[in-house]
Amino acid sequence: MTAVGIDIGRSGVKIAGPRARVPIFPALACPAVAVEPGPERQRAEHDTVQVDGQAWFVGESAQIHGGATNSTYAGFEASPQYVALAEAALRRATEADGVAPKRIVVGVPSEAGHTERARVESTWRRIAPHAALRVVAQPAGALIAAASDHPRLLEETVIVADVGQYSSDLVISAQGRPMAGSFVSLPGVRFAVQHLAAALRERLVGSPTHDALERALRDGRLPHLLKVHDVHDEAKAAVAAMTALIRAGIQRLMTARQDVQVLLLAGGGAPLLDLDLPSLTAPGGRYAVANGFAMIAQDL
Ligand SMILES: Nc1ncnc2c1ncn2[C@@H]1O[C@H](COP(=O)(O)OP(=O)(O)OP(=O)(O)O)[C@@H](O)[C@H]1O
Ligand SMILES: [Mg+2]
Numbered sequence: 001m002t003a004v005g006i007d008i009g010r011s012g013v014k015i016a017g018p019r020a021r022v023p024i025f026p027a028l029a030c031p032a033v034a035v036e037p038g039p040e041r042q043r044a045e046h047d048t049v050q051v052d053g054q055a056w057f058v059g060e061s062a063q064i065h066g067g068a069t070n071s072t073y074a075g076f077e078a079s080p081q082y083v084a085l086a087e088a089a090l091r092r093a094t095e096a097d098g099v100a101p102k103r104i105v106v107g108v109p110s111e112a113g114h115t116e117r118a119r120v121e122s123t124w125r126r127i128a129p130h131a132a133l134r135v136v137a138q139p140a141g142a143l144i145a146a147a148s149d150h151p152r153l154l155e156e157t158v159i160v161a162d163v164g165q166y167s168s169d170l171v172i173s174a175q176g177r178p179m180a181g182s183f184v185s186l187p188g189v190r191f192a193v194q195h196l197a198a199a200l201r202e203r204l205v206g207s208p209t210h211d212a213l214e215r216a217l218r219d220g221r222l223p224h225l226l227k228v229h230d231v232h233d234e235a236k237a238a239v240a241a242m243t244a245l246i247r248a249g250i251q252r253l254m255t256a257r258q259d260v261q262v263l264l265l266a267g268g269g270a271p272l273l274d275l276d277l278p279s280l281t282a283p284g285g286r287y288a289v290a291n292g293f294a295m296i297a298q299d300l
Pocket of ligand 2: 007008162
């Protein structure tokens, strides 16, 4: 993967080359802890990176041994967790074909300001000093990926809605260019997770994990304290609340640009929504943004 697109989201790290992809790993990182010698230690070592001289676990090892949970806070890109995930992403991309990437495109949320972008850029310059680098807003990746199937999208007025775990990023693209002032950032799937948790507070003792709640949004079944609870109705209401929020955001953008021709959906949360609006879905599922970045990276 000499050209690589890297999309570090709150739920997972997506890495794509022009033809290949690396399996998604959870966007989790925590300071390393001691693990008994044996195969488990080997797995943990594979998930260990150094940040400022300190060892960090990333991915599944952070989840299992460090009890790390998703970082649903603002300022993620400035955290040591982000640096650990970036180091791990670079290593996985290098392992994928044995050479370090020469051209790298990484993402920032669409509402990222100058400071956030500069921070992401300096992190990557530090860890990959010899690579050509570009920092791109995440929804732009989804647009480029979709345009490889539908080139007309780069000529048209398009609302891109990237529905992730932490945020749903909306932007209007006019002739392939992001329109100034059209960035809208709304909560992502975590909003539905919080809604579901609140609805179940009376019914369940204790607090189910974020992951369990997220799965329950999709299948209506919640394993909790040795029982599987049927939470179909609560899950449906939670998804409806999230859908309403995103629909309102889209409608707000449509008021600003009534010549919108296409609504383009992307992100792992998109299949949950029932927006009742005509739409296209960016190809590649959760990889759509990384795929688009990989295409941009090829031309760097
Ligand atoms: N196998 C899976 N593992 C985790 N999440 C999944 C899976 N399949 C679908 N999803 C859904 O995908 C969502 C995450 O989507 P995505 O990967 O686009 O988010 P992200 O890019 O990590 O987050 P953000 O863009 O907000 O930082 C989850 O919240 C979940 O609803
Ligand atoms: Mg994302």
